[in-house]
């Protein structure tokens with residue numbers, strides 16, 4: 533497996549998400565963000581678009597965190613190994629979601 537390729541993809545995706553979400557450093561972004569969300573809500577009270585934007589930002593923040601964790605795993609040499617069962621994660625799955633923590637089998641178990 534060529535980990536460098538995944539690292540490249542993760543870093544690019546991270547930059548993309550950080551740009552859209554307006555978060556730069558993942559650390560201490562929450563406090564900063566809450567202040568801005570408050571302002572936005574005040575300016576557009578009762579506007580549904582604000583709620584959609586906030587929801588998207590929460591999802592982005594979760595993915596950003598998962599990407600950061602994946603980058604740590606690349607540095608540690610444990611990238612591509614399932615967190616739950618320790619088996620290698622299929623490359624097709626990593627290609628689709630490079631920041632995934634678990635293999636498809638464990639993901640299915642989580643849903644059940």
Ligand SMILES: [Zn+2]
Pocket residue numbers: 614615616617618619634635636637638639
């Ligand atoms: Zn697994």
